[in-house]
Amino acid sequence: MKTNKSYRIKIIYFLLIFTCFVTPKHLEAQKKNKKNKSNVEVAADKASDTKKTKSIKELVKASKKFEGLFSIYQDTITGTLQMIIPEESINNDYIYFSQITDGPMDAGRLVRGSYRGSKIFKIKKYFNKIEFITQNTSFYFDPNSTLSKSKDANTSEGNMASIKIEAYDKKTKAYLIKVDDLFLSETLSQIKPASSSGQPSSSFKLGSLNKDKSKIIAIKNYPENTDVNVEYVYTSPSVSNSGSNALADPRNVSIKIHHSFIAMPDNDYEIRLDDPRVGYFITKVDDKTSTSATPHRDLVHRWHLKKKDSSATLSEPVTPITWWIENSTPLEWRQTIKDAVLQWNVAFEKAGFKNAIVVKIQPDDADWDAGDIRYNVLRWTSSPKPPFGGYGPSFVNPKTGQILGADIMLEFAHFTNRVFYDRVYESTPHLEPYHHTASEFHDSATSYCTLGHQIQQDVMFAKTAAMVSESSDFEMERIKKESMTALIMHEVGHTLGLNHNMKASHLFSPEQLADADFIKGKCLTASVMDYAALNITRDRSKQGQYDDVAVGPYDIWAIQFGYTPFDLETDREALLNLSTNPELIFGNDADDMRSPGKAIDPRVMISDQSNNPIAYSIDRILLSTDLMKNAKEKFTKSGQSYQELRNVYNLLSAQKATAAGIISRYIGGVYVDRAMAGQEGATKPYTPVSLEDQKRAMAALNSYVFAPNAFDVPNDLYNYLAQQRRGFDFRSSPEDPKIHSQVLAAQKNVLNHLLHYNTLQRISDSELYGNEYSLSTFMTDLNQAIFKSDIYGNVNTFRQNLQLEYTTMLIDLLIGKQKDKFQHTAKSLALYNLKSIRTMAAATGNTISRAHKQHLRILIDNAIDEIK
Secondary structure, eight states: OHHHHHHHHHHHHHHHHHHHHTHHHHHHHHHHHHHHHHHHHHHHHHHHHHHHHOOHHHHTTTEEEEOSSSOEEEETTTOOEEEEEEGGGTTOEEEEEEEEEEOOGGGTSOOTTOEEEEEEEEEEEETTEEEEEEOOOSEEOOTTSGGGGGTTTTOOOEEEEEEEEEEEETTTTEEEEEOHHHHHSSSSSOOSOOOOTTSOTTSOOOOEEOTTTOEEEEEEEOSSEEEEEEEEEEEOSOOSOOOOTTOSOTTEEEEEEEEEEEEOOOSOOOOOBOOTTSOBOEEOOEETTOOSSSOBOOEEOBOOOOBSSTTSSSBOBSSOEEEEEOTTSOHHHHHHHHHHHHTHHHHHHHTTBSSOEEEEEOOTTOSSOTTOTTSEEEEEEOOSSOSOSEEOOEEEOTTTOBEEEEEEEEEGGGGSSHHIIIIITTSOGGGGGGOOOGGGSSSSTTOOOOHHHHHHHHHHHHHHHHHHTTOOHHHHHHHHHHHHHHHHHHHHHHHTTBOOOTTGGGSSOHHHHTOHHHHTTSOSSSOTTSOOOOOOOSSGGGOOOOSOOSOOHHHHHHHHHHHOOOSSHHHHHHHHGGGGSGGGOOOOTTTOOOSTTOOSOTTSOSSOOSSOHHHHHHHHHHHHHHHHHTHHHHHOOTTSOSHHHHHHHHHHHHHHHHHHHHHHTTTTOEEEOOOOTTOTTOOOSEEEOOHHHHHHHHHHHIIIIISTTTTOOOTTTGGGOOOOOOTTTTSSSOOSOOHHHHHHHHHHHHHHHHTOHHHHHHHHHHGGGTOOSOHHHHHHHHHHHHHTTTTTSOOOHHHHHHHHHHHHHHHHHHHSTTGGGSOHHHHHHHHHHHHHHHHHOOSOSSHHHHHHHHHHHHHHHHHHHHHO
């Protein structure tokens, strides 16, 4: 027992010792581990608790709230943005629209007031993200067709953004997302223009988007739209082209964009489908359940006008189209502008609406600015490089075509000499009317109307004619007032949905336009939507109205089509069947012939006038020639430089070149009639221009473009065409007038059309359906016009340039880069003409003429050798 007891005592003693030396460390380690585990768990719990309990209210507590369609919170310290997405907005459609608040022309026409189109987007929720999905509105499926079940097959929506949800409020049923990246990048729309293959490598180019420098500059929120104004900064460490003086620093260029999210209109707007006989802007929609040869369901762009009294023949609208004249508009112009806008009420009355358009003046203390999309404003700019004289864009609901808003941008330069001096005359003005891009067609988001530029050139021409004839100051003011009225009516027409009507100038005869009493108070064409030349008479005693002061018959008819609340489809069709009336003639930009080789109907042309454009253009050439004779006397002023004289010389040369281009379009031209089959008054869809008119056009070109004396001016005029020196402006090129280059450019513009592969093909093909001016006859006539009068003797330097240019064009037709675009018959005749020229170009005349003819022979011989 004692031994056992002693043993137990030893065991207990050992355990106590072990506990003293081992257990404390073990316990301490356990305690430490427990403590460490507790810290991790506590931290995790705290993070979990924060994530679970962090409310929208807490996340936006340091932000300023902008309440509206989508409420926005902006952090008062960092400026970052967060947006509320109500749960009820999920799976709903909204409209996105953007416009340029400010930007330089150097950046690619990203200038103030430019509309960039609209699109539909849907808000979706995908797990913990909010998505902004662009909708495809290009197709229509009849809901009664079983094919509608596959309406989404093989099409693509556009996921613009997928943004993480930061918080959700169960009480308000709203999500919170961060939207800095949505607005400070090119997520919503591409801003920087894509590189163009036709753009010179030396031209100015924007740098890369700098997100650190880009910023939100304004937030305006309303119940039906959320607007965010952003300044995008594009930076480049160095630039090879510093651009214009509109850029303070070409390495850092700012472009300001106004983004708008707009609620889908909830109204009883009824869509109206397009018809090819009348010209509205449209949203193209293809009916994928139709078996028609033309499965089109194109939506006309128009305002939502509804009669207050639906039973009345003439009623005021529930909501009129209200225009605001910006408070920056000079007082002396306001009444003229207001009267011009209200002219359209004449057309709306025929559609059943009284006072459809209302005009107001923006108060000086207005709490809104002209860029607010809720207001339609006639706005003013005075730009370093004016992109337009006037511009009337609108934006629509892409689902219906309903116009939701519009502006009219007016350049102050249009009413001054600034464009006249800086742009028109020092940039080959005679080519300006015929150079166009898709941006002018109004079916793109960045489209522009260039009528203002043309009107300004014509206004200066009218003023030149008036000054030479010593007209009164009142006459000068009348020219300006009438041209302003015409420009405003034209741009308002665009905002009502109308596109151009370049065929409308064929309403009156030259004799009627020279009858002051007959044209007084009228539209001088069928439509103010044309680009017609100002009416300037060569006989100054017969001068009447210069430009349109009222809407035309086509305008009234077009508004009837777009806005009349038709009770029956037969009423609509009866109205459209009037399209064959001469005063309702129509052709838009898609049909116009301003560019060489483009389109086929010579009546669809800019800068022409009257139903006899060949005669009217000849008269314009003769008037320009007459004015040139007295230019030095009238525009040389003691104590002043000769800049004004140089400008006038360029102006008159440009008018002659423009008139020549108009005449050239009748050669190989084909008249187009878009009437429907069986329509009363309809003609054949294609009717070639008569032999008489084509020969008349060729004779005019022979006399006024190709003849040795076609561009003669008073002998002593050239000595005085001096520019006024300004700093080092002459450093890039010599200052002397490039007379031969200018004349050749005008002649080339005509030849570019006459020898275009489309023109030659059309002359040949149209012989099959009525053209009596055969390709062989035309090519022979052209060859003789350019060579016959002087090839056997002395050839002046203007003709030498023309003959060499023409010969080179014939050679290019055979062996040039585009030779495969020409038909074989055209090539055969080109070779025939070259050999004829080779025979005619004998070594006769003075030394320079013999050298010129030798040059021709060598060019032809080398070309023929290459063909062999």
